[in-house]
Amino acid sequence: MGLPQTAPAEAARPELALVREVPARSPYIVGPVFDWVFFLLPPVLALGLGIAISGTAFSDTPVRFFGQEKTRAGLMVGSLIHAHLVAVFFRSHGNPAIFRLYPLRFVAVPVLAWAAIRGSAVVAVAATVLATFWDVWHSGLQTFGLARIYDRNRGNPPTAGRRLDFWLNHLLYAGPILAGATMLDHFVSFEAFDEVGMPWLASVPARMTATHALWTRGVLAVGGAILVLYVAASVRLLRRGHRPSFHKTFLLVTTGACSLYSWGFDTWGEAFFIMNLLHAVQYLALVWAMEGERLRERLRLKWRWLALSLFLGSVLAYGVGAELLDPDLESLWAFTLVVSLMHFWYDGFIWSVARKQV
Numbered sequence: 001m002g003l004p005q006t007a008p009a010e011a012a013r014p015e016l017a018l019v020r021e022v023p024a025r026s027p028y029i030v031g032p033v034f035d036w037v038f039f040l041l042p043p044v045l046a047l048g049l050g051i052a053i054s055g056t057a058f059s060d061t062p063v064r065f066f067g068q069e070k071t072r073a074g075l076m077v078g079s080l081i082h083a084h085l086v087a088v089f090f091r092s093h094g095n096p097a098i099f100r101l102y103p104l105r106f107v108a109v110p111v112l113a114w115a116a117i118r119g120s121a122v123v124a125v126a127a128t129v130l131a132t133f134w135d136v137w138h139s140g141l142q143t144f145g146l147a148r149i150y151d152r153n154r155g156n157p158p159t160a161g162r163r164l165d166f167w168l169n170h171l172l173y174a175g176p177i178l179a180g181a182t183m184l185d186h187f188v189s190f191e192a193f194d195e196v197g198m199p200w201l202a203s204v205p206a207r208m209t210a211t212h213a214l215w216t217r218g219v220l221a222v223g224g225a226i227l228v229l230y231v232a233a234s235v236r237l238l239r240r241g242h243r244p245s246f247h248k249t250f251l252l253v254t255t256g257a258c259s260l261y262s263w264g265f266d267t268w269g270e271a272f273f274i275m276n277l278l279h280a281v282q283y284l285a286l287v288w289a290m291e292g293e294r295l296r297e298r299l300r301l302k303w304r305w306l307a308l309s310l311f312l313g314s315v316l317a318y319g320v321g322a323e324l325l326d327p328d329l330e331s332l333w334a335f336t337l338v339v340s341l342m343h344f345w346y347d348g349f350i351w352s353v354a355r356k357q358v
Helices: 008-012 014-021 032-040 042-053 072-086 103-119 121-153 162-179 183-196 204-210 212-239 246-265 268-298 304-323 330-351
Strands: 062-065 068-071
Touching: 032 042, 032 246, 032 268, 042 246, 042 268, 068 072, 072 268, 072 304, 072 330, 103 121, 103 330, 121 162, 121 183, 121 246, 121 268, 121 330, 162 183, 162 212, 162 246, 183 204, 183 212, 204 212, 246 268, 268 304
Parallel strands: none
Antiparallel strands: 062 068
């Protein structure tokens, strides 16, 4: 059997052959309704909800819940944050195929991390600071992963434009934080180092505040260059036969606008509510889409809605409990911090959104 003939246009431009080798599939990850409700529209819906509740009693008036004083909005988003953090364990420990690949990471590391946090005040403070900034990195990667899947589903090669999407997503999340109104709120956790005899680290927030104008100008310069590069590279890809994904573009534009408005101009509380709400909703939906049927089969449940009830009920119960946890219960507080760190770590190598699969 001879080799297949190559069309003259493809012989002259090999990248066209590369594009055509990747078959187009459904443009959606799960389906039209599911994707729009849980992946594509959450940035717009979260922004609208955040604006709607701003200045209301739901957002501003503290209420006591089981001895803890919180606003209803704070309890809502805090519970969702903790719920989505613990949901990763349905992928790591609830999926036998994945658990067999990394048993030490899934069993020994959480125990050792908890012991280290409980055994050392320095480690506890460092872990808190790490979780704050790892969350920003992790959030950018989640949007990056969804965007790359939409691009792949459009029939584009996995590597085409991947690096540009990677840096664009981190710019969309970290840029408004460094340049905007909530910069100090992200760095204030460094002040806890003063309690463990590390004043040079505790002074980081003061130094960041003093140089905020420089950071703003730097982000604007670098961010502007990245955007120009992104547009220019996208034009080149289009000329080479790249097929743009509407869903990817919609997701990036709405997420970027939401991040810029929230982190750049809102108060800390409103920005925190908006950005974490959209992220948690997307993540919980993604875990359910990937693991829901497997969960139903493992529990031998007849109805899928019952498995969904158990999934959401368990993670939300943990979320509410963790949000209302008395911070003086240090052992339980250390447990919630370990859950956060393991979520960021496990998510990186389980979903592989930072690698070249998507």
